[in-house]
Amino acid sequence: MEISNNSEDQQAMASRKYIHWQDEGVEKIPPNEAEDIQAVADMINTIQKAQYNMHRHCYSGTHARTQGIVKGMLIIEDDLPKHLKQSMFAHAGQYPVVCRYSSEPGDPGLDDRIPQPRGFAMKVFNVPGEMFDPTKTAQDIEFNSTPALDLADAKTTREIVDLRIKYGNNQPELYKRLEARPDTDLQKFRDSVRNTHLESTRQYSQTAYRFGDYVAKYCLVPNSETQRKLYEETVKPDAHPSDILHQWLKNFHEAHDAEYLLQFQLCENLHDQPVEYAGKVWDPEKYPWQTVARLVVPKQDSFNYELKTFWEDHMRVDPWLGLKTMQPLGSPNRLRRVVYPASSKLRRIMNGRKEINVTSMDQIP
Template sequence: MGSQAADDHSNGVSSRHYIRWDSEGVQSIPSNEAEDIKAVAEMINSIQRTQFNKARHCFSGTHARTQGVVKGKLIVGDLSSHLAQTLFSHPGEYPICMRYSTEPGDPGLDDRIPQPRGLGIKVFKVDGEMFEAGKDFPTHDIEFNSTPALDLADAKTTREIVDLRIKYGKARDEVHNTHLTSIRYYSQTAYRYGDFIVKYSLVPSSEVQKKQYQEAVKPDSHPDNILSSWVKEFYANNEAEYLFQVQLCENLEDQPVEYAGKTWDDEKYPWQTVAKIVVPKQDSMIPARKTFWEDHIRLDPFQGLKSFEPIGSPNRLRRVVYPASAALRHELNGRKEVNMTSIDQLPDGGYVEC
């Protein structure tokens, strides 16, 4: 990480024209977007109620199936000025906890069915101006998905697609079904990055993780919980390493912010490394951790740093849907929301006391 500034100078990425996050045309809100967002929030709550009627327990409207929860650290090195922004503005180490998940809202979904996978990170000991909702707890949440583009590309499209999923059980089954620790994860949507705009990505960097990607789930021979079993086996024997990379916005037509259904070309707009994540060996499926996260935690970047604000239509939708989904989950389960201020609040065993 210490040589990043020199590397950036040699390959010219530090001198490119990066668009400011507050430039004209970055965000444009359709007149009927609020109506679409309200409809989606109601649909997500409907999915939650359907699962509650089956399991007599309420889960998140998306990413309901927990595949593992682990603790680690985010390490930021000495970066060039265009990269030294927001959370990555100066060298340091931050405690983190991470949850691996499967995207749909069904907590019992068979691991042998190919689906997009998720990864959520809560970063602790964060400094900077926070959104009002998160001003009392110094954390920032970062969310990833295993597919680079988002089919729920804007509020209108999301309303249409979620409606189809509710009516017909439509699922996405074209993804490579493999070890969750070997997958590259993406933000899918755009974020403010200090002065600029980025999409971000998490890249497995250890040789063990890279090798694991070649293995696929075998529906005829693997059990229905194979993915969480693989995560548990991996962390029992290995340390995980990831590179945290960002892709800066230079052309709004080629790199739209409002529409998340288009992948930003990484040959034209290269990924640049800003940090490393290290996760030591541990038990990835401690029952108290799983229960604590599912029943008490809300992952929401709109409670974090203003300088790392989610932007664009899908994120304006999330700003409404996330609290609505969490509120219903906590209400139906009779559990209070816990806004963590320290990684020590994540249980290492025993029982959940909340």
């Protein structure tokens, strides 16, 4: 369910009782979480080293395959209701953005014909407000094409990444162990996702974030008729090449403008909408998505080789370097606060590259 910003809908949604981000129970850190997180950081580095041995280049531990990178504008209108005027959305504005489409696994050579979750990352420039790191002035926003996160908390992540390292090349053995788990459906879902055109794919934050005074998840919804029609275009393994998603994306952006709606789903019930466990979808019928901004992407070349290399070798996307009023919440995000810097550090060392603090679109090829 999605709510428009007409006055009747706004009044109904404004009257609902939303969880404050500092309310009791929003975050509960379990025992031994720090140990689990460090173990995951070490395992992600192990995955990166294994990929380096194959490609002689070090990539991120997840979302290693770049499908395309585009530039656009995030537009916030002045007609938002009061409960949505939060954080960077408190005032109307237009902010330059650079966005990367990706495939989620850590293998940069992953065949597009293999169904897997897809990712989308957005770096938003010139955003006003207090940052976690005052030297980082961009807001990073991350998405994944599945609404629930299989790596639902630090303990689960440690268990699943360990299984993938041991049995990732032997699916029958991996499935035997996944089927012994209570969350087997969640863990196996990634292998059966709908493999469709990236431009038609809805993207989700999966985890919860502070949203000004409140707690929310967010999503990105393709909004042009051209994008929506592409949803029926699915990958056919016997008819398409191994880089079909990249080809489709490049062909689309050369011929069409794109538009997405950025929507937030506010937390009202911590039992129905857990923050610590990201493996549960927040019911959109009970807790509707509400639009806060539009992402507009004009026609362009979505696969500039220089920009791709710059992003992969020098840029870092990390919402923990963003606004304090957009603070990542819950176990998976506390994990990211350790794993992301560790992954980035190893990449720079192994590739002989330096991280560049990108604060302006002018720094990007």
